Amino acid sequence: MIARDSRLGRDFFAVSAVRLARRLLGQRLVRVLPGGQRLAGIIVETEAYVGTRDRASHAFAGRRTPRNESMFGPAGLAYVYFTYGMHHCFNVVGAREGVPEAVLVRALEPTEGLASMRRRRRLAPNAATHAVCSGPAKLCQALGIDRAQDGVDLCASTVLWIEPAPPIRRAVRTPRIGIAFAGEWAGKPLRFLVPGSFHVSPGGRRGMLPGVSPRA
DNA sequence: ATTTAGATCCTCT
């Protein structure tokens, strides 16, 4: 049993984006809402954005702007950006200060506050559990994460942090999603998935366990 | 199961 107030510290995050993406699988993302309610889910899908030479990264070519400033901060910061006119996405910053490596958290298996998440997602109360957090913008909506959490220190925050949980032994790797524009970087296997999880984003559910259908 | 269009607005050129 892990103490409820234990959380991952700086050392856990201060590694390359690839290592961080890999080791975040299985860990528990915790969000405390303004009203005090606690929501949580196990991370089952991530993507590594590996720095200034990664064409798909917001920090490509060392581009440093007000939007991506958090990527250049110390390991353990949250980087939350807004896109497509309506969606937020949550990243965990890795490496070290000045080195813009980050990991996009793409899917969670909800473990606490499921009804609350469904409401925030405007899903029917009986909607499939794997529809709640199976995508980077979905999980932000479910957990109430937006630009107000950009730059938050996951090692110190009282509203957003990550708790240790059993690591995933073997991860599945595939190319990243939605970055066809990135040339040779589009094909690199920088997306990490928990094998067999039905809570990953739709593209990752195929070809897993034959004969098993996705049900809550 | 897979494909398509449309929503919608912030960020940077």
Added chain:
DNA sequence: GAGGATCTAAATG
């Protein structure tokens, strides 16, 4: 002014 680390509903095979 262009385009995006997305999602949903609707249409199609």
